[in-house]
Amino acid sequence: MIKILHNNRCSKSRCGLELLEESGKPFEVIKYLEDTLSTQELKGIIKLLNIKPIDLVRKNEATWKTEFKNKNLTDDQIIDAMVKNPKLIERPIVINGNKAVIGRPTQKISEII
Template sequence: MSPITLLHNPRCSKSRAALALLQQRNQDVTVVQYLKTPLSLAQLEVLMSQLGLQDPREMMRTKEAEYQQLQLDNAQPAELLRAIATTPKLLERPIAIVGNRAVIGRPPETVLELI
């Protein structure tokens, strides 16, 4: 089995729960604290593809104050990706990645689809 990369925020209960589920199943998990190590634009584009998404909003936390402050309601996809790259708090969490597949761990049990 390929190692699982988990885009993780340790302050998020859902993210902690997803990590615990993977660890309980003895999965090889590489934890990426994306708030400390933000993803580049290129990485975000790949992530969208891995998630099978067309609209970046589907992997964004649109209820965050920063989303409103940046006035992203009518933004185009490229602008949304730039916003995530510069304000990583906007990225939904957790996200588990294996190979060319990824899932958003909401609910946390969703990450188990990758094992």
């Protein structure tokens, strides 16, 4: 089943959700700010995205700028920061089986549904 990691306060995330609704395909909404991801779940998503952990970080978030920017962090430390501060995770993320995309731009979601 298709899954979307969703933040309702994010316009791009709402657009991604709308695209999934219009597709007519069944999907699950994961409100990752409420139901936080485990370290293993986040590592699995990063692997599906085929990116480095730093590429999933929202670098303009205040938390990143004040607590982590300009520090020499390992991949595990970056993942730990995102697990503890889920607002740092780029969104939306759509997962379909063994494929995943960050829905920026929203059209990227169409590639995997």
